Amino acid sequence: MSSGRALAEGFPDLTGLPTARRTHWGRWIAAGLIVVVLALIGRAFAEGQIEWAYVGRFLTVPVILRGIANTLVMAVLAMSLGIVLGLVVAVMRLSPNPVLKGVAAGYTWLFRGTPLILQLLLWFNLALVFPVIGIPGLWSVKSVEVMTPFLAALLGLGINQGAYTSEVMRAGLLSVDAGQSEAAQAIGMGRLKALHRIVLPQAMRVVLPPLGNEFIGLVKATSLASVIQYPEVLHAAENIYYANSRVIELLIVAGLWYLLVVSALTPLQMLLERRFARGTARLGR
Structure with missing residues (x-):
């Protein structure tokens, strides 16, 4: 035999015979349907009542550029607030103190359980509940x-983000072996110092990927601040199409800017993940 291997008695040698390739008709049909649907959608946008010249014209007008700048500023500030709150709440959730654990759990339950747009409206209309803020006398x-719309948007987005970030932070802290903290405390480190020097740097490798996704989601969530008149990019687009009635064109402009920002943030997220992953052992090595 050409293969050099003995065959069981009664079985023919099939070496060298052509192999029939299986035709996956389901895949081809599904791919064809997807192409047809995409072609129909593209045709609708191409032949519809959309003035593409307006899209190019308004893509870089000053009010839209200011709107995207306000969007990025709000996203960065709200995420910073969310990270600080999330870390504090995560530490409280892991505390042996039942009061701290209860307060942290209540905060997470409240702000994760109510819609973000509702929270924005409540902050913006806070004067109806507390007409005056301060210390009496x-x-x-x-x-x-x-x-103001800026402060209401910052508090609404940041505090809401803190509730979600706290769960991400808690998962990251729990991923670090408890022996690390115990060893740090055994050599005289306090609980907070051990958290800062030992636990957090290791937890960041676990925390960073979901935090990057949370930030990208927050950039898009800033569009909800348009309901309280914060001048982000969607609010700027709305103001323009209220004046010229080019609704679809201006919505496409806003959508293109969101896509551009998210596309720029994605490789930055990957670079940060790679940086925090340096020096760690990889599976298979």
């Missing part, structure tokens, strides 16, 4: 003067 200010 010492210092006070009218809430309506303080609770």
Whole structure:
């Protein structure tokens, strides 16, 4: 035999015979249907009542550029607030103190359980509940003067993000072996110092990928701040199409900017993940 291997008695030698390739008709049909649907959608946009010249014209107008700048500023500030709150709440959730654990769990339950747009509206209309903010007899200010669209958006987005970030942080802290903290405390490190020097650097490798996804989601969530008149990119697009009635064109402009920002953030997220993964042992080595 050409293969050099003995065959069981009664079985023919099939070496060298052509192999029939299986035709996956289901895959081809599915691919064909997807192509047809995409072609129909593309035709609808190409032949519909869309003035593409307006899209190019308004893509870089100053009010849209200011809107995207406001979007990025709000996303960065709200994420920073969310990370700080998330870390504090995560540490509280892992504390042996039942009061701290209960307060942290209540915070997470409340802000994860109510819609973000509802929270934005509540912050923006806070003056209806607390007309004056301050210390009686010492210092006070009218809430309506303080609770601007910027501050309402920052508090609404940041505090809501903190509730989600706390769960990400808690998962990262739990991923670090408890022996690390015990060893740090055995050599005289306090609980907070061990958290800062030992636990957090290791937890960041677990925390960073979901945090990057949370930030990308937060960039898009800033569009909800348009309901409280914060001048982000969607609000800017709305103001323009209220004046010229080019609704679809301006929505496409806003969508293109969101896609551009997310496309730029994705490789940055990958670079950060790679940086924090340096020096760690990889599976298979």
